[in-house]
Amino acid sequence: MEVAILAHEQFPDRAKTAVGVLRYGDQDVVAVLDRETAGTTVGDHLPDLEAADVPIVEGVADAPAFDALLIGIAPIGGGFEESWRPDVRGAIERGADVVSGLHYFLNDDAEFAELADEHGVALRDVRDPPADLTVASGTARELDCEIVLTVGTDCSTGKMTTTLELLGAAREAGLDAGFVPTGQTGIMIDGGGIAIDRTISDFAAGATERMLEERADEREYLFVEGQGSIVHPAYSAVTCGIVHGAQPDHLVLCHEAGRDRIHGYESFPIPEPSAIAELCLDLADHVAPTALLGGALNTSGLAPGEAEDAIEAYGSRLGAPAVDPIRNGTDRLIEQL
Amino acid sequence: MEVAILAHEQFPDRAKTAVGVLRYGDQDVVAVLDRETAGTTVGDHLPDLEAADVPIVEGVADAPAFDALLIGIAPIGGGFEESWRPDVRGAIERGADVVSGLHYFLNDDAEFAELADEHGVALRDVRDPPADLTVASGTARELDCEIVLTVGTDCSTGKMTTTLELLGAAREAGLDAGFVPTGQTGIMIDGGGIAIDRTISDFAAGATERMLEERADEREYLFVEGQGSIVHPAYSAVTCGIVHGAQPDHLVLCHEAGRDRIHGYESFPIPEPSAIAELCLDLADHVAPTALLGGALNTSGLAPGEAEDAIEAYGSRLGAPAVDPIRNGTDRLIEQL
DSSP: OEEEEEOTTTTTTTOHHHHHHHHHOSSEEEEEEOTTTTTSBHHHHOTTSTTTTOBEESSGGGSOOOSEEEEOOOOTTOOOOGGGHHHHHHHHHTTOEEEEOOSSOGGGOHHHHHHHHHHTOOEEETTSOOTTOOOOOSOGGGSSSEEEEEEESSSSSSHHHHHHHHHHHHHHTTOOEEEEOOSHHHHHHHSOOOOGGGSBGGGHHHHHHHHHHHHHTTOSEEEEOOOSOTTOTTTHHHHHHHHHHHOOSEEEEEEETTOOEETTEEEEEOOOHHHHHHHHHHHHHTTSOOEEEEEEEEOTTSOHHHHHHHHHHHHHHHTSOEEOHHHHOSHHHHTTO | OEEEEEOTTTTTTTOHHHHHHHHHOSSEEEEEEOTTTTTSBHHHHOTTSTTTTOBEESSGGGSOOOSEEEEOOOOTTOOOOGGGHHHHHHHHHTTOEEEEOOSSOGGGOHHHHHHHHHHTOOEEETTSOOTTOOOOOSOGGGSSSEEEEEEESSSSSSHHHHHHHHHHHHHHTTOOEEEEOOSHHHHHHHSOOOOGGGSBGGGHHHHHHHHHHHHHTTOSEEEEOOOSOTTOTTTHHHHHHHHHHHOOSEEEEEEETTOOEETTEEEEEOOOHHHHHHHHHHHHHTTSOOEEEEEEEEOTTSOHHHHHHHHHHHHHHHTSOEEOHHHHOSHHHHTTO
16 A cells, blocks of 8 residues: 655654654555655655655645555644645545544544545544443453563653564564554554554453454464553553553563653653563553563664663663664564563 | 432342432432332331431332432443333433433433433433543642542442542541542532543543542542552553542552452452552552552441451551441541541
8 A cells, every 4th residue: 555644844753653654564655744854755864764765745746646645743632733734635635545543533524524525535543442342351361372562661662663573573583473553653554453542441451452352363472562651640541451451471661761751741750660660560460460571772862882781771670681672673572482 | 409219120239329329419319219129218228328218119100209310220331221211211201300320321312312302301421521631731749638549459349438438527527628529429429520431541540630620729638539440450441540640648448358359350369458559559659659548348248246357357457547437437547637
């Protein structure tokens, strides 16, 4: 499938979904829409990507033909920016579907809904959960499959990246491994999944469990993307529902080197990672026994020498193997399985 | 306000909402509807209630005049039982509002909606959360008010009862205390509140925080009704959102004497209560420092002598004062504040 990705004024640093799809998606990306960096290519900003040649263009009119427009950014709160309207309209008029992970649903927008209908295209709000979710039955551990879940010291510490790197490394090692996406970017990459942060809280564990049940049969291992952090003042409910719904055999704790405050909640210090790991293990253990597979440290802000020191220090603090999934890959963690 | 309470075939033991409203509500209950125990009075089943004289009747046609019909029971899953339809219809036709805490919304039922419109009465689905909820700001601790939250070793261990007994004892002790209801029964008793189990999981902490903000200004103490249990395989997300949204100064751990398995999830043993208390404190402490005020033990299944022993043993296990709120009252806990 050929896609264009909207990332106005935020590519690449604040365009987590766009970069995630470029790095891990099966889609053939034909253009990134960013009026600020138009005229450059993806490789000018992210030289290590296979998709380095993809052009960055001003708007949908300048993009080559595509099957779907992906909304690749999200303002805080998940609202729709009115300045994106001409591009969404343009995509629909060109006969393309539009895929969005915003809290604001495109299907609830009268103009888009009518236009999509007229042009026979689909608006896919990937954050909209299925209507038939229910409570967990507590049976994930009975699945014939080992479950690995990423947890974090905060939001945006690399849980999705780590999960997908683990998946790739497991497959390269010959393991029969599957991915369980729980957030909008993971869902766009995978093509399926449920955004747990948008489910009714009573059904958060149940929605997680349901995804595992749907995917476990064919797999020896499932790698579940975690959300938020168990010590986050706003989002911990989502984390907790995933931990107990997934009943993981193994946890990987993701942290960003140098970050010591909860992002956007700066009055809250991030506790010592080993204390967070202990809390996650204790929380999980009371429902199903769990072990810490290792740590994943995002060292993208550090120079190579510093990075290696930081990764080693992180591992000693956790008492477990640690890697930067992007710098080192995740083989050291996969070997523990 | 005069109310009738529907509790067909489940009064009193499986009619938690009906009994809660009878025990703690300000409403003047004129009748309980239960076709199985019709002809008896509330006092025949629950002699300690002030509302002992309330008649139990076959259906709405046999009840004295009332302003509202309350649905006082909930089947597992929160669905609507079709056998209740004639009573709900009858109430509307008599010009009464209908108040329901079911997951099934009366307002979504075409027949009821039309009939209510015709008769100018309101259908109040108390489990339907406000449409404008948002994420927590993490500021509950900054409120000029001490927060006491009940947590439990399982569902239905007496969290609402304990919270309301604490509220009553605090007020009798001359403290300026308020109630924060987080579930359907608490909301029916209070007349306000948000059912946290029905909010979007991203907003569970935010919805809790919002209730505290609305109520804190006028109060020295707020008593927050907890939900579920942090070790529950299905509902822990709800618990976690309330713990971090409320940022309580004090926790009270509620347990039912003799219960050793999660209700409805019998393959899960209930962990040692002191371990659950530690987990709750650890979880809460990482966001805002918290202390264990004491324990509340439901000993309704025990003889008086056994009950006193069980309460003392529970207190020693927790290393904190313990009471059965119904047998002993909660003064011993309120004295700690």
